[in-house]
Amino acid sequence: SAVISQKPSRDICQRGTSLTIQCQVDSQVTMMFWYRQQPGQSLTLIATANQGSEATYESGFVIDKFPISRPNLTFSTLTVSNMSPEDSSIYLCSVAGSGQGYGYTFGSGTRLTVV
């Protein structure tokens, strides 16, 4: 399965600022997924990022707030813009397995606290 390097692992940010989270995969993948997980809760899909096209956002998430870049098949970034305390959460990137029978692999997550 793929190995994902995600950074930063955690950050404390001032409200109104932006944070960019990076994910590097050790193999080429078509799709990368960005999830948000609030403490003690489930994972919510933010968007799906394909290389060479605009990301597809889920209901409740917009590009102005969570711009995503996908410059190549091994890398993606998620920016959390104009942050407020409600954005405090864990953000995870993920890729699907390379064939039938393989699950998703997750990055180690970014724990974001907005003060």
Added chain:
Amino acid sequence: QQPVQSPQAVILREGEDAVINCSSSKALYSVHWYRQKHGEAPVFLMILLKGGEQKGHEKISASFNEKKQQSSLYLTASQLSYSGTYFCGTEISGNDMRFGAGTRLTVKP
């Protein structure tokens, strides 16, 4: 599209069994099961594809009832290392994973 998962929490003694259920209102392409320990990323356990096949290894297995769009995860003779939060994830068409609310499993000595 989020699957419904139950129970919310389970407390076991070592050696006891548990069943976690997951259901969807839509026809599924696949069901995944993941375990997440505190402060860590979810880890893939197994996937069940259309066809009702039961999968598993050693003391953790799962089934998928395609007619009912329901899956169950079976934990047999639980060990302390089984503690964590279990999530089912469902795909309707592939590459569209949605996760259930999670089941917090605590195994006590």
